[in-house]
Amino acid sequence: MAGLSGVQYSRWPHAIFLRAFMAEYDATKNPVVLDAMVRHFKNDTVRLRARDVVNIEEMIWLYRKTGEKWLLDKAIETYKNNSEDVGSNRDCNLEDLLASKKIEIHNVTFQEKVKLPALLYSATGNKEYLQAALNGFRQLEEFHLLADGVPSSEEALSGRMPHNTHETCAISDFSWATLYMLKITGDVRWADNIERATLNAGLSVVTKEFDAHQYAASCNQALATAGSSTLMAYRANRNAYNHMHSPQCCTGNVNRFLPIYAGAMWLRGQGNTLVKALFGPGTYSHRVDGQLVTISEQTQFPFDDSVILTVTDGSAEFPLHIRIPTWAQNPQISLNGTKLSGVKSGEFFVINRKFDKGDKIEILLPKVAEFKVWCENGMLVNYGPLLFALPVKAEIKKVEIEQYSKSFGYEMNPVSKWNYLFIVDAKDKLPMKVVRNEITNTANPWRQEQSPIEIIVPMAELKSWEFTYRYYNEGKVKKISAMTPYLPARGSMIVALRDSKIIPGRLVPYATSYLKMAILPYCKSTRIPIEALAADGKTY
Numbered sequence: 001m002a003g004l005s006g007v008q009y010s011r012w013p014h015a016i017f018l019r020a021f022m023a024e025y026d027a028t029k030n031p032v033v034l035d036a037m038v039r040h041f042k043n044d045t046v047r048l049r050a051r052d053v054v055n056i057e058e059m060i061w062l063y064r065k066t067g068e069k070w071l072l073d074k075a076i077e078t079y080k081n082n083s084e085d086v087g088s089n090r091d092c093n094l095e096d097l098l099a100s101k102k103i104e105i106h107n108v109t110f111q112e113k114v115k116l117p118a119l120l121y122s123a124t125g126n127k128e129y130l131q132a133a134l135n136g137f138r139q140l141e142e143f144h145l146l147a148d149g150v151p152s153s154e155e156a157l158s159g160r161m162p163h164n165t166h167e168t169c170a171i172s173d174f175s176w177a178t179l180y181m182l183k184i185t186g187d188v189r190w191a192d193n194i195e196r197a198t199l200n201a202g203l204s205v206v207t208k209e210f211d212a213h214q215y216a217a218s219c220n221q222a223l224a225t226a227g228s229s230t231l232m233a234y235r236a237n238r239n240a241y242n243h244m245h246s247p248q249c250c251t252g253n254v255n256r257f258l259p260i261y262a263g264a265m266w267l268r269g270q271g272n273t274l275v276k277a278l279f280g281p282g283t284y285s286h287r288v289d290g291q292l293v294t295i296s297e298q299t300q301f302p303f304d305d306s307v308i309l310t311v312t313d314g315s316a317e318f319p320l321h322i323r324i325p326t327w328a329q330n331p332q333i334s335l336n337g338t339k340l341s342g343v344k345s346g347e348f349f350v351i352n353r354k355f356d357k358g359d360k361i362e363i364l365l366p367k368v369a370e371f372k373v374w375c376e377n378g379m380l381v382n383y384g385p386l387l388f389a390l391p392v393k394a395e396i397k398k399v400e401i402e403q404y405s406k407s408f409g410y411e412m413n414p415v416s417k418w419n420y421l422f423i424v425d426a427k428d429k430l431p432m433k434v435v436r437n438e439i440t441n442t443a444n445p446w447r448q449e450q451s452p453i454e455i456i457v458p459m460a461e462l463k464s465w466e467f468t469y470r471y472y473n474e475g476k477v478k479k480i481s482a483m484t485p486y487l488p489a490r491g492s493m494i495v496a497l498r499d500s501k502i503i504p505g506r507l508v509p510y511a512t513s514y515l516k517m518a519i520l521p522y523c524k525s526t527r528i529p530i531e532a533l534a535a536d537g538k539t540y
């Protein structure tokens with residue numbers, strides 16, 4: 001379609017829209033959907049360029065459903081044409097993905113396009129395509145993957161430092177792209193990526209009531225106000241929790257990342273194979289040769305280590321592939337009370353048998369708390385798939401957003417200290433104690449004040465680490481706002497304990513707190529008091 005001026009309109013929205021057609025057909029098998037999509041690609045003969053080539057995703061899907069080879073030929077030719085184009089999108093072509101280089105282009109564009117050669121591999125068997133996709137994702141992880149599981153996106157990919165941000169769009173697009181990689185490669189690590197992105201980045205960018213969200217979030221955010229964003233593109237309110245942001249791409253993507261996670265919990269493999277890829281409570285019905293087998297999943301994952309699968313109805317023989325995450329320590333699986341052998345982290349464990357009503361599979365996925373030095377200057381704590389952070393209590397004020405009619409947001413300013421550092425021992429280890437609490441709110445346990453898990457670590461206040469400030473425009477008025485500062489220089493840590501004592505610090509799951517500091521500076525001490533690992537009168 002072209003306008004009166006002869007300018008070609010973008011076909012990228014077509015690809016996004018047609019994903020709804022794909023979901024409709026997978027749910028209903030209505031042949032009208034396939035007919036409409038075939039007509040669309042036959043009638044649209046415009047050469048696809050730049051981000052428009054994302055329509056390859058639908059072409060490959062439609063080719064698999066219809067067997068019409070011209071669709072595969074069209075997809076291959078479209079990708080070839082993209083490799084010949086020049087400009088800002090060139091870093092996504094086959095040649096650049098295969099190269100060893102640091103890619104720094106628009107994040108969403110890259111994530112939409114990096115999966116395309118993998119899709120072409122799935123249809124052609126050409127391993128060069130797969131290698132290009134794998135290398136592209138390697139570049140993402142090495143240069144741009146943030147601690148909460150999502151690549152940085154300050155419009156473009158921008159690094160891995162604690163102050164770097166990611167857009168909410170990036171959470172959904174990264175999960176969508178890695179879901180394709182999981183299906184194509186069968187590698188457990190892709191499911192690990194979806195899990196970490198959703199349970200950390202995804203659940204942290206929305207309010208607990210799902211009435212406001214951030215456009216751009218950072219692993220360290222000690223405040224979230226109209227002028228506090230470190231992202232200089234667009235407005236200064238990018239990390240504020242607002243009812244909507246402009247452009248509205250991130251507002252729309254709030255509604256995608258949880259369905260992507262839920263849709264990947266159970267996957268169907270070749271033949272009658274059933275794949276248990278992600279964990280969460282619910283019920284799934286698996287059709288085998290016309291028979292339905294219903295499986296109930298009981299778990300408080302990720303706060304609990306146990307997942308129980310129970311066949312509640314039906315009987316059929318099929319292989320069940322159970323994902324064992326790479327983070328699981330000494331995982332175990334029992335079938336009807338009998339412990340099974342050969343369960344290994346980072347693999348799918350296969351149970352191939354006739355399943356009957358009443359069969360019970362118990363999966364144990366133990367986690368351990370681990371510290372990690374991040375970007376040379378800071379340190380963080382992981383617990384299984386969860387990133388932990390120092391929670392910062394917030395004074396929350398609801399405000400009207402002037403540039404949008406009948407819109408609102410929340411000003412969040414800290415009312416507790418945020419400027420702490422970790423204290424490591426003489427062997428550069430961070431002593432930690434894990435505390436499990438009763439889950440009192442099973443409907444939504446992701447709340448700071450009643451966290452199901454806490455990790456106690458020795459910390460000390462770093463009094464010289466203070467907010468920085470920036471000017472920003474609010475309409476025609478120039479204002480000044482505090483910003484979460486960068487990490488202090490490592491050399492300054494030599495005097496960090498001069499004015500502070502070592503105390504027990506409480507870390508909670510990253511997504512439970514609006515304001516938090518996940519990556520902190522660290523300092524060595526040869527004398528960490530025992531009481532620094534005890535808090536609130538609890539015994540460990």
